Amino acid sequence: SSELTQDPAVSVALGQTVRITCQGDSLRRYYASWYQQKPGQAPVLVIYGKTNRPSGIPDRFSASSSGNTASLTITGAQAEDEADYYCNSRDSSGEPAWVFGGGTKLTVL
Amino acid sequence: QVQLVQSGAEVKKPGASVRVSCTASGYTFTDYYVHWVRQAPGQGLEWLGWINPDNGGTSSAPKFRGRVTLTRDTSINTAYLEMRRLRSDDTAVYYCARLEKGVSSTWFDFWGQGTLVTVSS
Numbered sequence: 543s544s545e546l547t548q549d550p551a552v553s554v555a556l557g558q559t560v561r562i563t564c565q566g567d568s569l570r571r572y573y574a575s576w577y578q579q580k581p582g583q584a585p586v587l588v589i590y591g592k593t594n595r596p597s598g599i600p601d602r603f604s605a606s607s608s609g610n611t612a613s614l615t616i617t618g619a620q621a622e623d624e625a626d627y628y629c630n631s632r633d634s635s636g637e638p639a640w641v642f643g644g645g646t647k648l649t650v651l
Numbered sequence: 652q653v654q655l656v657q658s659g660a661e662v663k664k665p666g667a668s669v670r671v672s673c674t675a676s677g678y679t680f681t682d683y684y685v686h687w688v689r690q691a692p693g694q695g696l697e698w699l700g701w702i703n704p705d706n707g708g709t710s711s712a713p714k715f716r717g718r719v720t721l722t723r724d725t726s727i728n729t730a731y732l733e734m735r736r737l738r739s740d741d742t743a744v745y746y747c748a749r750l751e752k753g754v755s756s757t758w759f760d761f762w763g764q765g766t767l768v769t770v771s772s
Contacts, residue, residue: 575758577696584746584765585696590758628696632757638710640686640757642696 544568544633546643553649554619562614562646564629571634574612576605579626579645588627589614616648624650653677655747655763662769668735671766673747675728681705683749685730686759687721691743701750702730737770744768 546566554560564574573592577585587596589605602617612631616623626645633639658672673685687699700711702721709721720733730747745766748759 572757577759579696584762585748585759586762587758587760590760591755596760630696630698630758638701639712640698640701642688642698645695 544631544635544641546574546629546631546641548627548629548643548646550644551647551649553651554616555651556621557618559615559617560619560648562616562627562629562648564612564614564643565610566631566641566643567610568631568634568641569607569610569612572631573607574605574629574631576603576612576614577628577630578623579628585628619648619650621650624648653749653761655749655761657745657747657763657766660767660769662771663737664772665738665770667737667770668733669737669768670731670733671745671747671768673730673732673763675730675749678749680725680728683751685721685723686748686750687719687732688746688748688759688762689743690746690765691740694743697743699732699745704730734768737768739770742768742770 576589578588579585588599588603593605604615606613628645629643633641654676656674661669663669681704684701686701702709704723711719723730747763
């Protein structure tokens with residue numbers, strides 16, 4: 543099965559821009575989706591498809607992809623963006639399965 | 652509005668079985684797959700498997716095959732996860748999430764609130 547790799551932790555100054563990356567072979571075939579998870583809460587979808595945001599997700603969240611790497615960018619990070627972020631995609635290795643990255647803890651300084 | 656409401660927390664002994672339910676409302680149950688994901692304390696998300704509520708077809712991650720059974724009851728819009736031969740490292744929050752049917756859809760747009768399963772002697 544495929545794997546998705548994320549940096550364990552990233553920090554950003556309030557109001558600055560931060561990029562969280564996700565690498566894996568499955569990303570050559572499938573777009574990553576991105577989830578925000580705050581302590582004690584269920585994950586929330588923030589980006590899906592090429593760079594789509596569900597209703598209610600601020601437009602400071604965007605995404606890009608190149609080769610085997612997907613990126614989530616937060617432009618003008620806010621204090622409420624401090625959370626764990628997970629990438630996810632369908633596994634490209636054969637039967638239908640899904641895989642998550644290990645997660646990135648974002649700290650807003 | 653779309654809701655996935657899961658059953659309450661469970662405490663089980665090693666070797667026992669647990670069944671977690673996920674009841675959907677606010678949409679047509681059979682138009683979306685139901686996936687199951689778990690999160691051990693302080694750890695990341697781990698995909699377990701999925702069920703097609705329309706025909707009951709399922710698939711599970713290789714490490715869970717033989718221990719996990721996914722079922723559904725379309726009369727009450729509910730999906731079930733049963734895990735057998737529980738071990739202490741199965742202690743986790745178990746989530747259900749829906750995924751829209753369609754070739755291009757690969758994301759989970761709504762999640763249940765999670766069910767804590769604690770395995771302890």
